[in-house]
Amino acid sequence: MDKINLLSSYTFSNGFVVKNRIVMAPMTTMSSFYNGQITEDELKYYQLRAGGPGMLITGVAYITEQGKGFEGQLGASSLQHLSGLTKLAKTIKQNGTKAILQIFHAGRMSNSKVLRGINTVSASDVAALRPDAEKPKALSENEILTIIEDFANATHLAIQAGFDGIELHGANTYLLQQFFSPHSNRRTDQWGGDLSKRMKFPLAVIKKIKTMINTTAKQPFLLGYRLSPEEFETPGIRLQDTLTFVDKLATSGIDYLHTSIGHIWRQPIGEHLDSSPIILQMLNVINNRIPLIGGGSVQTPDEVTNILNKGIPLVALGRELIREPKWVQKVENDDAQSIRYRLSKAEMDELAIPPAMQIYLNESFRDVMDFTTDTSLSTNRYLNQIAPMEGYEKKL
Numbered sequence: 001m002d003k004i005n006l007l008s009s010y011t012f013s014n015g016f017v018v019k020n021r022i023v024m025a026p027m028t029t030m031s032s033f034y035n036g037q038i039t040e041d042e043l044k045y046y047q048l049r050a051g052g053p054g055m056l057i058t059g060v061a062y063i064t065e066q067g068k069g070f071e072g073q074l075g076a077s078s079l080q081h082l083s084g085l086t087k088l089a090k091t092i093k094q095n096g097t098k099a100i101l102q103i104f105h106a107g108r109m110s111n112s113k114v115l116r117g118i119n120t121v122s123a124s125d126v127a128a129l130r131p132d133a134e135k136p137k138a139l140s141e142n143e144i145l146t147i148i149e150d151f152a153n154a155t156h157l158a159i160q161a162g163f164d165g166i167e168l169h170g171a172n173t174y175l176l177q178q179f180f181s182p183h184s185n186r187r188t189d190q191w192g193g194d195l196s197k198r199m200k201f202p203l204a205v206i207k208k209i210k211t212m213i214n215t216t217a218k219q220p221f222l223l224g225y226r227l228s229p230e231e232f233e234t235p236g237i238r239l240q241d242t243l244t245f246v247d248k249l250a251t252s253g254i255d256y257l258h259t260s261i262g263h264i265w266r267q268p269i270g271e272h273l274d275s276s277p278i279i280l281q282m283l284n285v286i287n288n289r290i291p292l293i294g295g296g297s298v299q300t301p302d303e304v305t306n307i308l309n310k311g312i313p314l315v316a317l318g319r320e321l322i323r324e325p326k327w328v329q330k331v332e333n334d335d336a337q338s339i340r341y342r343l344s345k346a347e348m349d350e351l352a353i354p355p356a357m358q359i360y361l362n363e364s365f366r367d368v369m370d371f372t373t374d375t376s377l378s379t380n381r382y383l384n385q386i387a388p389m390e391g392y393e394k395k396l
């Protein structure tokens with residue numbers, strides 16, 4: 001069989017075409033204004049990285065003030081955000097790159113400082129197993145219905161702003177995952193309990209968003225879902241639960257599924273029936289019903305080609321596109337040998353990395369950025385463990 005060319009286009013089942021197989025993974029810049037407005041610093045960062053990848057997914061935006069996760073986060077919660085989001089979509093949509101807005105509610109993974117004194121909320125009043133985690137308030141039935149509306153309204157904003165799609169951030173321990181997780185969801189009503197009840201909230205969000213897309217989008221608009229396959233908490237999400245969820249998601253109306261794992265070939269860390277890479281197990285369950293975006297520690301064109309040839313049609317690059325904004329253009333110009341795989345602190349301004357993001361990379365991601373000053377590097381370090389990029393930056 002001929003090798004799939006990473007520069008070849010891909011057509012989704014709704015007719016939506018991306019010009020190549022590279023997706024920029026969503027990465028928070030920490031650089032929006034206090035009120036969620038996009039800043040010039042962020043626009044410059046995205047501008048430099050747009051144009052190459054077939055699809056660029058933004059750092060995650062909050063859908064309601066109470067769902068804000070951290071200072072400097074992008075907002076998609078009110079009409080006041082529309083003009084900034086419109087600028088962002090326009091900036092990304094250069095040279096055929098498709099613009100996808102990632103959205104979430106942080107749930108218990110926020111704190112009352114970020115929320116200006118307001119309590120965090122979640123499926124149940126169980127604090128996360130993290131240092132300084134606050135005990136959230138359990139959401140009422142009405143509050144759940146309001147949040148589902150908020151997700152649909154954020155999607156409407158994305159459509160009005162000119163985005164090509166939204167991605168639901170159902171990964172990295174935020175609210176969508178909190179409803180699916182038996183650690184954070186101890187409810188006994190229709191929104192919690194057994195596995196199928198714990199799927200109910202994400203599926204209700206998808207359904208509401210589909211209706212919004214069908215009634216307001218004038219052209220094909222993608223709906224993606226990102227998930228984390230496992231948690232280390234007990235009780236917590238196990239791979240077997242996720243495979244059941246993936247099967248359900250494959251017929252839920254989403255256009256693609258996106259995994260959040262630190263290494264593309266990571267094996268299950270919990271008890272498991274099968275030790276083969278998580279992504280291949282998911283691929284098996286999906287059985288060609290929807291496309292999968294795979295990623296995690298992918299750096300070179302050869303690695304991407306290898307992933308494509310395993311049947312994963314789209315490959316996400318995260319940190320590598322921070323280090324090398326022109327990765328795709330270099331491949332297009334037969335100049336792959338000049339791709340940067342390390343990040344020099346002296347080049348961070350030149351790479352248009354906003355100052356607040358530079359601090360974030362230096363503090364939260366120092367060990368994983370492959371700075372030129374690092375003496376030990378290993379791209380295989382997350383084959384058998386949860387990576388800090390999956391929302392578990394602090395070791396217990």
Ligand SMILES: Cc1cc2nc3c(=O)[nH]c(=O)nc-3n(C[C@H](O)[C@H](O)[C@H](O)COP(=O)(O)O)c2cc1C
Pocket residue numbers: 025026027028029058059060102169171172226260261262295296297298316317318319320360361365389390
């Ligand atoms: C600085 C930074 C910010 C991130 N922010 C997000 C985010 O907003 N949403 C998300 O789903 N993942 C986020 N991630 C995770 C990445 O999307 C990606 O899954 C992870 O970095 C592993 O891929 P990589 O090895 O290609 O970087 C972030 C990662 C980094 C390094």
